[in-house]
Amino acid sequence: MSYLTASADPKATTGWRSPLVMLMIMAAAMQLSFAAWWNLMNNFAVHELDFTGREIGIQQSIREIPGFLSFLAVYFLLVMREQTLAYLSLLLLGIGVAATGYFPTLWGFYLTTFVMSVGFHYYETAAQSLSLQWLPKATAAAGMGKIIAVGAFAQLVAYGLILVGWKTFELSFTTVFLIAGCLTLVVLLFLFLAYPAFREGVPQHKKLILRKRYWLYYALTFMGGARRQIFTVFAGFLMVERFGYEVHEVAALFFLNGAVNMVLAPKIGQLIVRFGERTALTVEYVGLIGVFTTYAFVTDAWLAGALYVIDHAFFAIAIAMRTYFQKIADSADIAPTAGVSFTINHIAAVGIPVSFGLLWLVSPAAVFLAGAAMAAVSLFLARLVPAVPGPGNEVDWSLGFGARRMSVSEAE
Numbered sequence: 001m002s003y004l005t006a007s008a009d010p011k012a013t014t015g016w017r018s019p020l021v022m023l024m025i026m027a028a029a030m031q032l033s034f035a036a037w038w039n040l041m042n043n044f045a046v047h048e049l050d051f052t053g054r055e056i057g058i059q060q061s062i063r064e065i066p067g068f069l070s071f072l073a074v075y076f077l078l079v080m081r082e083q084t085l086a087y088l089s090l091l092l093l094g095i096g097v098a099a100t101g102y103f104p105t106l107w108g109f110y111l112t113t114f115v116m117s118v119g120f121h122y123y124e125t126a127a128q129s130l131s132l133q134w135l136p137k138a139t140a141a142a143g144m145g146k147i148i149a150v151g152a153f154a155q156l157v158a159y160g161l162i163l164v165g166w167k168t169f170e171l172s173f174t175t176v177f178l179i180a181g182c183l184t185l186v187v188l189l190f191l192f193l194a195y196p197a198f199r200e201g202v203p204q205h206k207k208l209i210l211r212k213r214y215w216l217y218y219a220l221t222f223m224g225g226a227r228r229q230i231f232t233v234f235a236g237f238l239m240v241e242r243f244g245y246e247v248h249e250v251a252a253l254f255f256l257n258g259a260v261n262m263v264l265a266p267k268i269g270q271l272i273v274r275f276g277e278r279t280a281l282t283v284e285y286v287g288l289i290g291v292f293t294t295y296a297f298v299t300d301a302w303l304a305g306a307l308y309v310i311d312h313a314f315f316a317i318a319i320a321m322r323t324y325f326q327k328i329a330d331s332a333d334i335a336p337t338a339g340v341s342f343t344i345n346h347i348a349a350v351g352i353p354v355s356f357g358l359l360w361l362v363s364p365a366a367v368f369l370a371g372a373a374m375a376a377v378s379l380f381l382a383r384l385v386p387a388v389p390g391p392g393n394e395v396d397w398s399l400g401f402g403a404r405r406m407s408v409s410e411a412e
Contacts, residue, residue, distance in 0.1 A: 002192060002193045002194070002195075002196075003083070003084075003087070003191075003192050003193075003195060003196065003197050004197075005196075006196035006197070007196050007197045007198070007199055008196040008197070008198055008199065009198075009199055010133075010134045010198045010199065011134075013196075013198070017194070017195060017196070019130070019134040019135075019198055020134070020135065020143055020146070020147075022191065022195050022198075023127060023130065023131055023134070023147050024146060024147050024150040024151075025150070025187065025190070025191055026086060026090065026123075026127060026191060027127070027147050027148070027150050027151035027154070028150050028151060028153065028154035028187060029090050029154075029184050029187035029188055029191065030090060030093060030120070030123055030124075030127075030151065030154075030184065031151045031152075031154035031155045031158065032154050032157065032158055032180060032183040032184050032187065033093055033094050033097040033098075033116075033158075033180045033181050033183065033184035034093065034097070034116075034120055035154065035155040035158040035159060035180075035254065035258070036097065036158040036159075036161075036162060036176060036177070036179075036180030037097045037100065037116060037177065037180065038232075038236075038254070039158065039159055039162055039247070039250055039251050039254050040162070040173055040176060040177065040247065041236075042056070042236050042237055042239070042240040042250070043173075043240060043246070043247045043250060044100075044101075044109070044173050045059065045109070046240055046241065048104055048173060049104065049105070049106060049109060052361070053237070053241075053357045053358075053360040053361050054357055054358065054361065055106065056233065056237055056353075056357060057233070057353040057354045057355075057356065057357020057358070057360070058110075058353070058354055058357070059109065059110060059113055059353075060229070060232070060233045060353035060357075061350055061351070061353045061354045062110050062113055062114055062117070063113050063114070063116075063117045064117070064229075064346050064350045064353065065114065065117070065346075065350060066114070066117045066118040066120075066121040066122065067117070067121040067225075067342055067343070067345065067346035067350075068343055068346040068347065068350050069343065070121055070122065070124075070125045070338075070339045070340075070342030070343050070346065071208060071339040071340050071342070071343040072339065073085060073122055073125045073126065073335075073338070073339035073342075074207065074208055074335065074336045074339045074340075076122075077335060081197060081200075082126045082129055082130055082200075082335060083126075083130065083197060083198060085122060085125075085126045086122075086123055086126035086127055086130065087188060087191065087192060088122075089118075089119045089120070089121075089122040089123035089126060090119060090123055090184060090188045090191075091119065091185070091188060092115060092116070092118050092119030092122075093116055093119030093120050093123060093181075093184060094119070094181045094182065094183075094184035094185040094188065095115065095119070095181060095185075096112050096113075096114075096115035096116030096117070096118070096119055096181070097112075097116050097177055097180050097181035097184070098177060098178050098180070098181025098182055098185075099112050099115070099177075099181070100112040100113075100116070100173075100177040100181075101172065101173045101174025101175070101176075101177040101178060102174060104173075104174075121342060121346075124342065125338050125339050125342045126338075128322060128338050128342075129334050129335045129338035129339075131143070131144055131147065131322075132322060132325070132326045132329075132334045132338070133200065133331075133334050133335070134198070137323075137326055137327060138273075139273065140322075140323050140326055141269040141270070141272040141273045141319050141320070141323045142266065142269040142270050142273055143269070144269055144319045144322065144323070145265045145266040145267070145268055145269020145270065145272075145316065145319060146265075146266050146269070148261060148265035148266075148269075148316055148319070149261065149262045149263075149265045149266050151261075152257075152258045152259070152260075152261035152262035152265060153258070153262050155254065155255075155257070155258035155261070156255060156258040156259060156262065158180060158183075159251045159252075159254040159255035159258055160251075160255055161179075162176060162247065162248070162251040163248055163251040163252050163255055166247050166248045166251065167248055207336060208336055208339075208340060209333045209336040209337050209340065210340060211333070213328070213394050214325070214328070214329070214337065214394070216381065216384055216385065216394060216395050217321065217324060217325045217328070217341070217394075218340075218341065218344050219381050220281070220321050220324075220378065220381050220382070220385075221321065221341045221344045221345045222344050222345065222347060222348060223348075223374060223377055223378040223381060224318060224321065224345060224378070225344070225345035225346055225347065225348045226348035226352060226374045227288065227371065227374050227375060227378060228315075228345075229348065229352040229353060229356070230292065230352075230356075230367065230368065230370070230371035230374070231311050231312070231315075231371075233352075233353050233356070233357075234356065234360065234364070234367050234368070235295065235307075235308055235311060236250075236308075237360075238295070238304060238364065239253065239301075239304060239305070239308065242304075242364070243301040243304055243305075244301075245301075245305075253305050253308060253309070256309055257308070257309055257312040257313075260309060260312070260313050261312065261313065261315075261316060264313055264316060265316040268280070268316045268317055268319065269316075269319055272317075272319055272320050272323060276387055276388070277320035277321070277323060277324040277385050277389065278382060278383065278385040278386070278387060278396075278400055280317050280319075280320040281317065281320050281321070281378075281382035281385060282379065282382050282383065282400075283317065284314045284317040284318075284320075284382075285375045285376070285378045285379035285382055286379060287310070287314055288311070288314060288371075288372070288375035288378075289372050289375045289376055289379070291307055291310055291311050291314075292368045292369070292371035292372035292375060293368070293369065293372045294307055295307055295311075295368035295371070296364075296365040296366075296367075296368040296369045296372070297365060324385055324389050325337070325341075327389040327390055328389050328390060328391060328393075328394045330391075356370070380399075383396075383399040383400050384396055384397065384399065387400070
C-alpha cells in the first residue's frame with residue numbers, strides 16, 4: 001500500500017493506518033525540522049550574521065509572507081489533493097531547513113527562510129483543513145490535542161538532540177540544519193509509502209470563501225496572528241539578546257516547552273470538549289494579558305524562561321478556535337476557509353515584525369505591553385463565542401452572561 005497504489009475512505013480506515021495516526025506522523029515530520037530551525041534561528045542570526053532587532057524583524061516578516069499568501073492553497077486544490085499539497089509542503093520545509101547553513105549571509109538566510117516558510121505554512125493550511133474534515137465534530141478537539149502532543153514529542157527529539165549534541169560533539173549550525181531537514185524528508189518518504197490516498201468526505205469548494213456569518217472566527221484568527229508574533233519573534237529574541245541564552249540553553253527551554261505541551265495538549269483537548277470553546281479561549285487570553293505585562297518588566301533570566309514556557313503552553317488552547325469554526329461551518333467550506341484564515345492570521349504577522357522591530361530599538365517593554373492590549377481585544381472577542389456554537393448560532397452578544405441558546409442541531 002502506498003499513496004500512488006491505494007485509496008481509502010477516511011471514516012472506514014482504523015488502526016495505525018487511520019487518518020488520525022497519519023496526521024500525527026505528519027505533525028512529527030514537520031516539527032523535526034521546524035523545531036530545530038526555530039531553536040537555532042535566533043542564535044544563528046545573532047552570532048553568525050550579527051542581526052539586530054531591525055534585521056530579525058525583516059527576516060520574520062519574510063517568513064510570514066507565505067502565510068499571508070495561504071489563500072492560494074485553494075487554487076492548488078484544482079490540480080491536486082489536499083494530502084498531496086501537505087506532502088509537497090513537507091518536502092519544501094525539509095529542503096529549506098537542510099539548506100539554511102549553506103547560505104550564511106543576510107540574503108541567503110532570507111532566501112532559505114522563505115523556502116522553509118512556504119513549506120511550513122502550506123503544510124499547516126492543508127493539515128488544519130484535513131483534520132477538520134476527517135475528525136468527528138464530537139471528539140475533534142481531543143484528536144487535535146493528540147496531534148499536538150505527537151508534534152511536541154518530535155520537538156523533544158529535536159531539542160534533546162541539540163541539547164545533548166551541541167556541546168558534546170561541537171556541532172555546527174550547518175550540520176544541525178542539514179540533519180533536521182533530512183529527518184523530515186525521511187519521515188515524509190515513510191508517509192508516502194505507508195499510507196493510501198484518503199478520499200474527501202465532502203467535496204470542497206475550489207474557490208475562495210468569505211462568509212459574513214464567519215466574521216467572529218476571522219476576527220479571532222486575525223488577533224491570534226498578532227499575538228503569535230509577540231511570542232515567536234520577540235519573546236525568543238528577548239532570551240538571546242537581553243538574557244544571553246546560548247544554543248544549548250535555548251534548546252533546554254524549548255525541550256521543556258515540548259514536554260509541557262506533550263502532557264497538556266491532550267488534556268486541553270479533552271477540557272475543550274467538556275467546557276466549550278468560550279471558556280477555553282477566555283482562560284487563554286486572561287493568562288496572556290498577565291504574561292505579556294510581566295514580559296515588559298522582567299529582569300531575571302529564570303523568570304523570563306518561566307514566562308516563555310507558560311506563554312507557549314497557551315498555544316494548545318488555539319484548538320478551540322478551530323473546533324468553533326468546525327461547528328459553525330458548512331462542510332464544503334473547510335478547505336477554502338483554511339487558506340483564507342491563514343491569510344487573515346498573517347495580515348498582522350507581515351507588518352508586526354518590521355514595525356515592532358523598530359519599536360524594539362526604542363522600548364522592548366512597549367512591544368510586550370502592546371501584546372497585552374492585543375490579548376485584551378481577543379478576550380472580548382472570545383466572550384462572543386456561544387456556549388453551543390452551530391449554524392445560525394455563531395455569536396453570543398451577551399458575552400456569555402445571557403441565557404444559553406441552543407444550536408440548530410440541538411433544537412432539532
